[in-house]
Amino acid sequence: MNAKAEAGATGLDTVKLVAAASVLVVGLWGFYFFASYSLLLRVIALLALSGGAVAIALTSLPGRQLWRFGVDSRMEVRKVVWPTRQETVQTTLIVIVMVLILGILLWLFDMVLMSILRFLTGQGG
Incomplete structure (x- = not known):
């Protein structure tokens, strides 16, 4: 194994995860703050911000590891004899x-x- 593959999360990864959590919190806050607006618009905005938060989180090392775990799990499920x-x-x-x-x-x-x-x-x- 090379050292780069075993390296832990960096400070930038922490910043990315905090930013993703912040975007998600802002989206939830906005969903309830703008209660007078159409529910459809609020849901679309919340989904868009949630997608952005996930995209930001997936650019970090823990996010990439989680994505890789999901891909590997899907591959293993395909091997199962049901x-x-x-x-x-x-x-x-x-x-x-x-x-x-x-x-x-x-x-x-x-x-x-x-x-x-x-x-x-x-x-x-």
């Missing part, structure tokens, strides 16, 4: 049946323990 519809239905049914069986067993176990407790404490006839 189950067929039939496999999914069968697995779901097995889980449902097992949950029902376990629920019934726990209910019976609870009834037996409650009967023993009532017998030991002399309650319930």
Whole structure:
């Protein structure tokens, strides 16, 4: 690995992230400050400022690392062998049946323990 690849965030990256956060805060403030204006215009302006904030953040080292992580994650998801519809239905049914069986067993176990407790404490006839 070269030193440049392992270098941490610089001061300029911090400034970029602060600027992106500032743009986002200004956008949110403006959205509520201009409440008398059309909702459509305010939403469009908020989306535009949010997009600008994301664009600024993506120019920093942490932003580029986040983008790279997203690209790598998408590549890994493409490698996954997804189950067929039939496999999914069968697995779901097995889980449902097992949950029902376990629920019934726990209910019976609870009834037996409650009967023993009532017998030991002399309650319930």
